[in-house]
Amino acid sequence: MLSERRLEVLRAIVHDYVGTEEPVGSKALTERHHLGVSPATVRNDMAALEEEGFIAQPHTSAGRIPTDKGYRLFVDKLAGVKPMTAPERRAIQNFLDGAVDLDDVVGRTVRLLAQLTRQVAVVQYPSLTRSTVRHVELLSLAPARLMLVLITDTGRVEQRMIDCPAPFGEMSLADLRARLNSRVAGRRFSDVPQLVQDLAESFDKDDRGTVATVLSTLLETLVEETEERLMIGGTANLTRFGHDFPLMIRPVLEALEEQVVLLKLLGEATDSGMTVKIGHENAHEGLSSTSVVSVGYGSGSEAVAKLGVVGPTRMDYPGTMGAVRAVARYVGQILAES
Amino acid sequence: MLSERRLEVLRAIVHDYVGTEEPVGSKALTERHHLGVSPATVRNDMAALEEEGFIAQPHTSAGRIPTDKGYRLFVDKLAGVKPMTAPERRAIQNFLDGAVDLDDVVGRTVRLLAQLTRQVAVVQYPSLTRSTVRHVELLSLAPARLMLVLITDTGRVEQRMIDCPAPFGEMSLADLRARLNSRVAGRRFSDVPQLVQDLAESFDKDDRGTVATVLSTLLETLVEETEERLMIGGTANLTRFGHDFPLMIRPVLEALEEQVVLLKLLGEATDSGMTVKIGHENAHEGLSSTSVVSVGYGSGSEAVAKLGVVGPTRMDYPGTMGAVRAVARYVGQILAES
DNA sequence: GCTGGCACTCGCCCGGGGTGAGTGCCAGGG
DNA sequence: CCCTGGCACTCACCCCGGGCGAGTGCCAGC
Numbered sequence: 069m070l071s072e073r074r075l076e077v078l079r080a081i082v083h084d085y086v087g088t089e090e091p092v093g094s095k096a097l098t099e100r101h102h103l104g105v106s107p108a109t110v111r112n113d114m115a116a117l118e119e120e121g122f123i124a125q126p127h128t129s130a131g132r133i134p135t136d137k138g139y140r141l142f143v144d145k146l147a148g149v150k151p152m153t154a155p156e157r158r159a160i161q162n163f164l165d166g167a168v169d170l171d172d173v174v175g176r177t178v179r180l181l182a183q184l185t186r187q188v189a190v191v192q193y194p195s196l197t198r199s200t201v202r203h204v205e206l207l208s209l210a211p212a213r214l215m216l217v218l219i220t221d222t223g224r225v226e227q228r229m230i231d232c233p234a235p236f237g238e239m240s241l242a243d244l245r246a247r248l249n250s251r252v253a254g255r256r257f258s259d260v261p262q263l264v265q266d267l268a269e270s271f272d273k274d275d276r277g278t279v280a281t282v283l284s285t286l287l288e289t290l291v292e293e294t295e296e297r298l299m300i301g302g303t304a305n306l307t308r309f310g311h312d313f314p315l316m317i318r319p320v321l322e323a324l325e326e327q328v329v330l331l332k333l334l335g336e337a338t339d340s341g342m343t344v345k346i347g348h349e350n351a352h353e354g355l356s357s358t359s360v361v362s363v364g365y366g367s368g369s370e371a372v373a374k375l376g377v378v379g380p381t382r383m384d385y386p387g388t389m390g391a392v393r394a395v396a397r398y399v400g401q402i403l404a405e406s
Numbered sequence: 407m408l409s410e411r412r413l414e415v416l417r418a419i420v421h422d423y424v425g426t427e428e429p430v431g432s433k434a435l436t437e438r439h440h441l442g443v444s445p446a447t448v449r450n451d452m453a454a455l456e457e458e459g460f461i462a463q464p465h466t467s468a469g470r471i472p473t474d475k476g477y478r479l480f481v482d483k484l485a486g487v488k489p490m491t492a493p494e495r496r497a498i499q500n501f502l503d504g505a506v507d508l509d510d511v512v513g514r515t516v517r518l519l520a521q522l523t524r525q526v527a528v529v530q531y532p533s534l535t536r537s538t539v540r541h542v543e544l545l546s547l548a549p550a551r552l553m554l555v556l557i558t559d560t561g562r563v564e565q566r567m568i569d570c571p572a573p574f575g576e577m578s579l580a581d582l583r584a585r586l587n588s589r590v591a592g593r594r595f596s597d598v599p600q601l602v603q604d605l606a607e608s609f610d611k612d613d614r615g616t617v618a619t620v621l622s623t624l625l626e627t628l629v630e631e632t633e634e635r636l637m638i639g640g641t642a643n644l645t646r647f648g649h650d651f652p653l654m655i656r657p658v659l660e661a662l663e664e665q666v667v668l669l670k671l672l673g674e675a676t677d678s679g680m681t682v683k684i685g686h687e688n689a690h691e692g693l694s695s696t697s698v699v700s701v702g703y704g705s706g707s708e709a710v711a712k713l714g715v716v717g718p719t720r721m722d723y724p725g726t727m728g729a730v731r732a733v734a735r736y737v738g739q740i741l742a743e744s
Numbered sequence: 745g746c747t748g749g750c751a752c753t754c755g756c757c758c759g760g761g762g763t764g765a766g767t768g769c770c771a772g773g774g
Numbered sequence: 775c776c777c778t779g780g781c782a783c784t785c786a787c788c789c790c791g792g793g794c795g796a797g798t799g800c801c802a803g804c
Contacts (some may be wrong), residue, residue, distance in 0.1 A: 093766050106778055111767070129785045130764050169566065205555070207543055217543070217555060217563075225555070225565045228507070303641060304659035321642035431797050444747055449798070467753045467797050 071214040076103060076111045076124055079146045082134050086382055091131030096339050103174075136347035136381060139359070143344050143385050150386035152394040156184075160394060164402050170194070171222040174299050177375065177399050182302025184391040187379035188320075190330055190362075194222035194372040194403065201252045201260065206245045211235040216285055220257075222367055222403050227233065230285050233277040240275045244282065257290055294330055294375065299307045300324055321355030324378070329354075334374040342389055347381045357381060361388050365396035367403035375399070414441060414660055415451045417484045420472050424720055425515050429469030474685035474719060477697070481682050481723050488724035490732045491611075494522075498732060502740050508532070508561040512637050513714065515737050520640025522729040526578065528668055528700075530636045532560035532669035532710040532741065539590045539598065544583045544620065549573040554623055558595075560705060560741055571615040578613050582620065595628055634669055638662055647718050657692030658716070667692075672712040675700040680727055685719045695719060699726050703734035705741035713737070 080101045084092040094107040094114060103110065114132055117123045122138035125131065134142065152160070162181055167173040174191050181189035199220040207215040217235040247270075251263045265285070268279045303324065306317050323329050329352050336351070337343035337360075343362040359381045366369025375396055377388060420437045422430040432445040432452060441448065452470055453463045460476035463469065470479065490498070501518055505511040512529050519527035543555040550567040558690055585608075589601045602624065606617045641662065644655050661667050667690050674689070675681035675698075683698040697719045702709025717724060 091766090095766075107766095108779070109777055112777085115768080125767085126786095127786065129764095129783085131766065197583060203545055203547060203553075205545055207541055207557070209541060209557075215541070215557065219547075219553065219565075220547070223567070226562070227557075227563045229561075303664060304656060304663055307659065308658040318642060318645040321645065325639060325642055429797090433797075445797095446799095447746055450746090453799080462797090465753095465755065467755070467795095469797065504760070 071113075073103065073105070074117060075141075076101075077110055077113045078117055078134070078138060079142065081117075081123060081132055082139065082142045082146075084385055085133050085353065089382065091126055091133050098130070129233055132370045134382075136349065139346045139381055140349075143346070143389075147386045147389075149342075150390040151394060152390055157394060157398075159405060160184075160398050164398050167402065170225075173223075173399065173402055175301075176300050177395060178278050178301035181375065181377055181391065181395050182305060184395065185377045185379065186302075186308065187305050187383065187388065188299045188300060188302045188324065189375070190298060190324075190334065191375040191399075192331070192373040193299070194220065194224055194367075198256070198258070198366075198370065198372045199224065200254055200256050202254075204245070204248050204252060204286070205236070206248075208236070208238065208241055214282065215257035215288070216282065218286070218289060222372060228284055228285050228289050232281055234274065236275060236278045240271070240278075244271070244275075244279060248391075256262055260290060261287055298327060298330060298334075300330070301396055302377075303359055305379075317356060319357060320378070322356040323352050328349050332358055333378075334362050334376060337364070337374055337376070339364055339371055342393060344374075346388070359383055359385075361385070361392050363392050363396045363398045365403075368401055372403075409451075411441065411443070412451045412455060413484060414439075415448055415481075416455055416476060417480065419452075419455075419461060419470055420476065420480045420484075424722055427720065429464055429471050431469035434469070462498070466544055468525075471658075472720075474687065477684045477719055477723070481684070481727075483654050484530075485724045485727075487680075488728040490728055495732060495736075498522075498736050502736050505740065507668070508563075511737065511740055513639075515701070515733060516637050516639035519713065519715055519729065519733050520643060522639075522733065523715045523717065523726050524646065525643050525715045525721065525726065526638060526640045526662065527713070527715050528636060528638045528662075528672065529713040530634050530669070530672055532558065532562055532705075532709040533574070535636055536594070536704075536708065536710050537562070538592055538594050542583070542586050542590060542624070544579055544586070546574070546576065546579055552579075552620065555580075556624070556627060560710060564627055566623050566627050567683060568620055570619055572612065574616045576611060578609070578616075580608070580612075582617060598628060599625055609692060619713065636665060636668060636672075643717075654695060661690050661692040662716070671698055671716075672700050674713060675702070675712055675714070676710055677702055680712075680731060682723065682727070696724075699723070699730050701730055701734045703738045703741075705738055710741075 075095065080097050080103065081092050084097065084100060094110040096108050097110055114123065121135060122141055123132040124135050126133065126141050160180060164173065164176055167176050174193055177191045178189045181191065199222050202221050203219040205217040207217065209215050212232040212235050214232060216228045216230055218226040245324065247267065248264070251267065252260050255263060262284050267278050267283060271279050303321065306320060309316050315403065333350065333352065337344070342361065342363045347359060348356050350356060350358065350360060355378065357380065360376055360378050362374050362376025364374045366372040377392060379388065415435065418441065419430050422435065423440060432448040435448055436443070436445050452461065456470065456703050459473060460479055461470040462473050464471065499517060502511065502514055506516050512531055515529045516527045519529065537558040537560050540559050541557040545553040545555065547553055547612050550570040550573050551571060552574070554566045554568055556564040585605065589605070592599050593601060602621050605621060609617050643658065644658060646737060647654055671688065671690065674683070680699065680701045685697060686694050688694060688696065693716065695718065696716050698714055698716050700712050700714025702712050704710040715730060717726065
């Protein structure tokens with residue numbers, strides 16, 4: 069096991085490197101942190117840390133920079149989560165409070181996160197499968213054309229057109245609407261399939277086809293929308309990535325355009341607590357020089373979706389984690405209120 | 407006025423510079439294009455073109471590059487719109503045909519445009535003010551809580567929560583819903599305000615407050631959503647911008663994050679026909695080294711929204727314009743069908 | 745008005761020496 | 775046994791100057 073001081077040296081290296089973006093040497097370290105030992109001693113410690121793979125030197129006679137493994141140790145053992153200051157918390161709350169609808173909440177959250185962390189923010193819309201149904205509405209747009217509107221407890225709305233096999237009377241429609249709602253309102257989306265399973269059978273033979281169509285569209289909507297939507301922002305922050313960024317930034321932008329990639333990224337995060345994926349820990353190759361900090365958020369005690377930021381491995385982990393956690397918390401509150 | 411040949415020289419310069427990204431000299435020009443004259447003559451022409459401000463040289467002994475004014479002349483007088491090939495048109499149609507709803511149409515359009523032009527694509531959602539109302543729905547979520555759902559002829563759906571000043575009976579609700587729809591269904595959004603103006607008066611005194619709230623929310627939605635939504639994509643293409651791009655790309659990414667800026671950008675475009683804004687012609691400073699090609703699209707003969715691409719001033723104008731025009735045309739068709 | 749010739753400019757590439765931060769090792773001391 | 779100061783060494787970085795070559799402007803001739 070590494071001695072206490074060596075860990076301290078690692079912490080100092082991470083701290084300085086994050087700040088300066090330049091390899092940090094033994095002398096500079098002893099000057100900026102009062103480690104109580106001389107540069108020579110620090111050099112020995114550094115040699116040991118390098119031996120273990122926590123730091124590396126870009127070229128022979130340069131300072132050290134942390135490796136992915138070094139950052140990992142740093143976030144696991146050495147760094148706490150820096151809590152937001154009171155003014156910051158107030159600012160967050162004020163900013164989010166102004167939101168008028170779900171889109172606005174998500175949009176504001178993205179901007180807020182990007183601004184706080186100065187990195188790229190990703191926010192997933194509240195998931196359907198973990199939400200509950202608030203209301204199902206059926207609108208008759210034309211004799212044989214319906215619109216299905218699905219409203220969740222988190223305020224999300226999904227709509228879908230339905231072409232019916234046969235015209236459908238207003239009476240039957242009201243009937244179906246009522247029965248549908250009595251079965252699924254307040255229930256979780258994941259339970260819906262079995263709740264509506266035998267609903268078609270209780271209708272007139274004439275209407276059964278249409279009811280079946282409606283139900284299958286409903287189920288289809290649930291499945292389709294399980295691949296969630298998300299919003300990203302703060303891509304301009306990528307330009308602060310580093311000096312060598314032409315080659316760095318390209319794959320990241322490409323990855324960010326692939327919603328599927330991002331969803332998988334967030335999906336990998338554990339349900340509760342914060343997840344930090346560092347460099348190569350990210351499955352997607354384009355993100356191998358980035359770290360992803362993500363956390364679930366929800367209106368109740370349970371997470372309904374996730375949000376996070378994507379930034380260079382060389383990021384301020386405590387600060388970023390603090391911001392991500394705080395934002396998630398407040399978004400949860402906002403959703404619970406609405 | 408410039409002689410025919412000088413215009414030809416300018417065209418050649420633009421063509422080569424767009425291809426190579428490097429200042430083009432007189433000798434290279436005569437070799438790649440059969441202008442029928444010697445380099446020396448071309449040099450004289452170049453001097454004249456430079457005198458007029460159509461081209462410039464980065465430093466004394468380098469080739470020439472077109473100025474914004476040069477590009478302007480090029481697109482106005484020298485370049486046509488390169489039509490898409492038949493296979494390209496088929497590919498566009500196939501790709502867009504698979505869309506399931508409006509979000510999907512817009513999403514696909516963005517990806518398609520970005521891919522075709524290899525630039526950043528911007529697509530505006532069909533405008534509300536120019537659309538017509540297909541249906542207005544009122545849902546009762548709680549005794550004193552309603553949801554307003556607005557459906558347009560282009561398939562767009564907007565929803566808004568309403569907290570009523572007093573509980574509202576199911577009867578009154580149905581009544582209001584019916585009257586509202588009979589007044590506004592099929593009408594243009596811009597006409598809605600005056601159509602519902604005196605609606606509240608015809609209700610019971612008890613309900614008048616609620617009706618007024620509903621109406622004001624409806625009008626509010628119209629106003630708010632007049633600032634349109636839009637979708638962008640292909641930002642990864644920014645990395646192909648140029649070698650000097652660290653400083654170039656930053657303001658562009660920032661501008662792209664400001665939806666307001668983009669909307670203004672598209673808004674400046676003329677309603678019919680294609681608009682090309684070159685370099686400093688763009689009001690926004692961050693976009694002073696980009697060109698914007700935009701065009702309106704619509705389900706009928708009238709444009710309901712705009713789409714376009716943002717790229718370096720050094721772009722393939724004929725090709726880009728061709729792609730933009732073709733995509734706009736097919737999106738219009740798709741919307742008309744749905 | 746076009747052409748070939750010619751001198752000139754100047755950005756780019758390349759190799760070399762100086763500089764300095766940072767290292768590894770070692771011998772000495774608490 | 776661990777820490778320390780000293781010391782030689784390594785290399786990336788910076789700066790400089792020369793050679794190269796693309797490209798230019800000008801001019802005299804056709």
